Amino acid sequence: MGDNANFLYEIINRHIAEGKYTPEQIHTRFPPEPNGYLHIGNAKAIYINWSIARRYGGKFNLRYDDTNPTKESDEFVRAIEEDLRWLEAEPDGGIFFGSDYFDACYEFAKKLIKDGKAYVCDLSGEELREYRGDYNTEGRPSPYRDRSVEENLDLFERMKNGEFPDGSKTLRAKIDVNSPNILMRDPALFRIRHASHHRQGNKWCIYPLYDYAHPIQDALEGITHSCCSDEFIVHRPLYDWVCENIGFDPRPYQYEFGRMDVTYTVMSKRYLRRLVEEGRVDGWDDPRLPTICALRRRGYTPSAIFEFIRRAGIDRNRATIDINLLEYCIREELGATAERRIAVIEPLKVVITNYPENKTEYFELPNNPTNPDAGVRSVPFTRELWIEKSDFAEVPPPKFFRLKPGGEVRLMGAYIIRCNDVIKNEKGEIVELRCEADLATGCGMPKDGRKIKGTIHWVSVKHAVTANVIYYDHLFTIPNINEVDPSEYDAYLNPDSMKKYTGCMLEPSLSEDRGGVRYQFVRNGYFIKDTKNENTYNRIVSLKDSYKPQA
């Protein structure tokens, strides 16, 4: 109940109840291909596998599924491990590489050949496609299907020895050339690729395919529950075939959960890569992206990300989760933990006409009103202040509680002021407000008991430190990008997904650099200092604001 029960837990609970496994034997894995950066969709797979291991006291492996040398690189290997560790999903079962099992894959293949369950096929890619048929065309057996064991063994070894060019031969499983599941129509197990592997170098020129390698990797690592996303469900019969025909005992089993999408963003690695490569975003960690490194740079926390996935729930159907839930999770956490600071994003000068020219007084403001233990800080107050432009309205809209001509407002933690004059420049723009403070109030309530509805934030002109602030918004203008053909994604990119403010005025306590600390800039949202741009804060998420201008 507190912890989301899901169908996978039910399955495993049953296995344990039946005595199939002890809880400590439960062993899971996260098997990314190192061909890109992890994103929040992958975080679901991580969370599921990792949390299962944790829940039962079993082990969790990280395994790079690097069986295709042409797509993988060490850059991604490093990035994935960094992200996984940052997420605090510790791979306590170990870190492995699919490529470390190439020898095993090779030996098991020879066994399958000897058992008459695999053969070397000379069909070209095109011919193979033709023989295999499609949804409504029957498959035909390859003319090479009935080669003798000796011939197959010989040919396979020569494939390995590099005697044949790429694409000239494959090792195929002998299953069923006319299975309704096209994947089972004698799938390829090994292909020839004269390519250098990021870890194996030039040791191999034949590489196993996913469907063959994956169950072997799982079995050799002692994985009990191989949980993957639902697009692999049609692969399960082949997974089972490999396990059974190699004869693993005990053997792993595959379970599928529904993939997750998030509104207003993309999970397609292909498209993310394009955005990065075309320079449309500032790298894989551009704070607008759904990658883990972007969320990290943006200021999201691992706990908020996992909480999001936990709350979203785990089921067999494909879900499009509202990004509001992610934002809620980080707000909830930061609301309780982030220290409050005053920051004026778009400054407007206010002069307190009845306040002495050279006086500075300090008000104590709580670091976090929801948590007294967070303590207080002193904030200097002087005659000249910056307030937020949007906190003043010369012609106030209905239900506007902030500053207006002749109106009163509370300066947070300090005096109540009344706006007496609005100073404009030649162009008619408001450049300064002249206000009078009710000095008697200090930081208490007005003596006469009058109610002041609005509270605004402020910072002393003399003490303010300046910085840049960047607001981020959704990547796309529509909630569900899956409704659109991938070739049209560009048309839905949000042109206002990033808004930079320069010359923002921050309270002086922010001059001390505490990198990585998340703050609530009062009434402006939660912020973290950017790791790439000097003196710049990223807005993690906005504060909820129930005031909606315009009536």
Next chain:
RNA sequence: UGGGAUAUAGUGUAAGGGGUAACACACCAGACUUUGACUCUGAUAUUACAGGUUCGAAUCCUGUUAUCCCAGCCA
């Protein structure tokens, strides 16, 4: 078109082997408030559709529809 999977409020997840549809987020309406934050209260569903069994069905039966996945020597 062959095979497979899924259908519960705007979104997502719950309702151990039939008994008044629950929770979270979003949204709306109020209360509170020295952050219009937080907190609190209230409102929102003929359980894809159509039949059937039953005193009673989201749960059982039959049929229909919609969406997603699969025709890489990618993972």
